Amino acid sequence: MARKELENMFNALSDSSNGIHSFLKEYIGKCKSGEIIVGHELIQMLDILQSHFGNPDIRFELEDPHKRIKFIETHCKHFEAPFAGKPFILELFQKAVAEAIYGFKIFDEEAGRWIRLYQDILYVVGRKNGKTPFVSALILAEFFCGPKGCKVLCASNDDQQADLMFQAINSMREESKSLERKTRKNLTGIYFGNPRKPIKTGKFSYQNKGSIRKLTARTGSKEGRNIAVGAVDEVHEMKNNELVMPIQQALSTQEEPLYFELTTEGFTNDGYLDKRMKEARSVLAGEAEQPRWLIWIYTQDNEAEVWQNEQSWHKSNPGLGVIKKWSYLRKWVDLAKTNTETRAFVLAKDFNLKQNTAAAWLMENEYMNLDIFNPEDFRGHFGMAGVDLAETTDLASAKIMLMRKGSAKKYFLSKYFIPEAKLKAKEKDEGSDYQKWVADGLVEVSPGNENDFSLITKWFIRIYKQFGIRPYKVGYDNALAKYWAKEMEDMGFDLERIPQERHHMSSPMKLLGQDLRGGLVNYNANPVDMWCLGNMGFSVDSREFIMPVKIKTDKRIDGGVAKIIAYATYTRYRNDFINLLK
Incomplete structure (x- = not known):
């Protein structure tokens, strides 16, 4: 199909929400036309999302995603060089992810209302593409824009990685005077209510028992929690589901739970991520059904294109040229061409191509x-x-x-x-x-x-x-x-x-x-x-x-x-x- 025909087709899919522009539909159109280069696994997910637009049992509403996008771009600021102190302006692919998460609704008989379709999000992207700041910003937006009493857990395999997400959330909170005035942080987490600017009642007072805390695989007492949002960073390091299962169970009482797994590829053979990626690829291929699972994978289609076509690098690095510098990635690829150890690392972390544990060391x-x-x-x-x-x-x-x-x-x-x-x-x-x-x-x-x-x-x-x-x-x-x-x-x-x-x-x-x-x-x-x-x-x-x-x-x-x-x-x-x- 010619590019103009594709554009006309997607323009025809104009949003039903009072003509509001949809970033997701724009993104799908540009990916399908080839203007934005993505791998076949993301195309498979976009095909699934595209099918939702014509499904009478699924609504596509933009109020919730755009509320969170506006919150991030208005209240959140970057906290690390070279963007420190600058407004967090989301890229098109990030806005598309936000719309996919929050835009699709289905009617739930038990709840008696329309609720969010996607509750489980797998987000796989090459390193240095801003995955942790992006998901951290989404979590902070949910904390403020979501229901009262929203409890969040940031988790990872070790305290250092879990703390990266927690500190990203807190740094964005501290960068905004309006957010900082309505919240407080102590050794255990982030909470609503500020003793310096006390508010007696309402969502931003001490009455709101919402919180953002962190958890690691080494933390005791993982059972018995009741949360609305769970986010697990760098799941590639996990050998099993020891950490994620208690978090998923802690979400079970919610009508609209939100569970993020964000990661690059890793090196743990037969680990948790290997199993999740196998399941995800079965869903994308239509071999299994998990309709509540949003699978957003940026990866190369094969290793050969890494060495032969620089433009293909966009498939695993959607932020290339804006968030991630071309010079940075070229340097690593050049090193990988002559060094076996670096090659395995770069292929896994920058291009999401899983490497065998026992790769040959020397020729x-x-x-x-x-x-x-x-x-x-x-x-x-x-x-x-x-x-x-x-x-x-x-x-x-x-x-x-x-x-x-x-x-x-x-x-x-x-x-x-x-x-x-x-x-x-x-x-x-x-x-x-x-x-x-x-x-x-x-x-x-x-x-x-x-x-x-x-x-x-x-x-x-x-x-x-x-x-x-x-x-x-x-x-x-x-x-x-x-x-x-x-x-x-x-x-x-x-x-x-x-x-x-x-x-x-x-x-x-x-x-x-x-x-x-x-x-x-x-x-x-x-x-x-x-x-x-x-x-x-x-x-x-x-x-x-x-x-x-x-x-x-x-x-x-x-x-x-x-x-x-x-x-x-x-x-x-x-x-x-x-x-x-x-």
């Missing part, structure tokens, strides 16, 4: 290094060690990282350890050749069913006796250390605990990746090292912290983990270590 050409060196060249040097003890019944790895003064290149001495009982079974691992590695002296076998960690201690002593190479620090995770740590300390080694946790492993893993890609790591062409690096994937969280994981559960990554631990120890003691280098 083969990035970690494959056939350079060799002679340990004799480092005679009398200090090194930085890393040990991954793994399980006592599986592969363990010990490494010494060596450097020369004035050079960023790292050289690794390595040894692996495996129980005798596991040796034969491990031969079935794809890409492994344990028997040859044992014969070549790369893997040492412990008699019996468990690793004898004292063999690791003996290896460090042997390296010292043979080459005079001594670890300045030995990084390890003490979860499985048991007697070994004490044995090492008794032999005079200085140990440093490196917990295998995201905030400890992320930076050294990224640094190791950069060095491997830059050809700054020489691990003596050790085939076990190559195999472990090829097996290693990574997981990333919303803070862009990464962790090593196995691409497949039956593969070993111990050699890569031991390198990361050595790097982590090195970064803690970089200056002292460099001063010892020859």
Whole structure:
């Protein structure tokens, strides 16, 4: 259909509310004509909304949404740079969302009146598109424009994220003298009534028991609440419905409850958001019915268009060019083209393309290094060690990282350890050749069913006796250390605990990746090292912290983990270590 025909069709859908202009109909028309670029999942929702206009059982009235839009644009101000202090003027897509939420009405026999059709809103949009300020402004508008006694809960998986929404609401309240005069804030929440400007009766007095409070997954006593509005921010981090179910149940007594879920895509596999997105896509495809659910998803249709067509970025970033800067997004996309960790983060957070937890960390050409060196060249040097003890019944790895003064290149001495009982079974691992590695002296076998960690201690002593190479620090995770740590300390080694946790492993893993890609790591062409690096994937969280994981559960990554631990120890003691280098 030609663009002019589309415009005429939607102009014909003029609003029945006294000829008032509808932002939703304008938005639908521009999306359908291609003037505004959106993904197919949002088009599916717009098709559903369009069908409502011709449904005699559904009314479209603009008084309620426009009251809230006017409230936001008149009373709310931005509180963060670069818009701090400026009026909160909504973009067309935000006004369309507001009309979709508040404009459609159905007759409820039990209530005996026309009530809001949509009670459950899933709002998925790329980061930095103003989702938290926008929904916060809607909540503040509902608090003032909605019924007396409106109670609101702002929730998220942790206190920091829940506080972002709560503080956004409060900051907008404080920016407006008229709103601030009618309300008060204390440690528990925001309430009507101001002791400095007391009003004895009415909606804006202490008689109004409405409130805005925050809640996290770690907060106790989530049951037994009675609220009118619930909003859960960044649901992608939630593993289950432990937080959202009590909030949804707390809304059950309301005739017109309002429940928001707002988020970007995340990295929690089989988590709460995965289930919700699967349900949402079934509804959008017409395979399931949930007529009270407004599903507003901004996402790319595929990954290829991210790299090939900048204009497609609008699909997941409706605020691009106004709220979110082109330069900001281009910078991240450029980084993502050359960095695996950044790529996964950008695709999830900026384009709402879910990434597998165990994405491959490095390409083969990035970690494959056939350079060799002679340990004799480092005679009398200090090194930085890393040990991954793994399980006592599986592969363990010990490494010494060596450097020369004035050079960023790292050289690794390595040894692996495996129980005798596991040796034969491990031969079935794809890409492994344990028997040859044992014969070549790369893997040492412990008699019996468990690793004898004292063999690791003996290896460090042997390296010292043979080459005079001594670890300045030995990084390890003490979860499985048991007697070994004490044995090492008794032999005079200085140990440093490196917990295998995201905030400890992320930076050294990224640094190791950069060095491997830059050809700054020489691990003596050790085939076990190559195999472990090829097996290693990574997981990333919303803070862009990464962790090593196995691409497949039956593969070993111990050699890569031991390198990361050595790097982590090195970064803690970089200056002292460099001063010892020859």
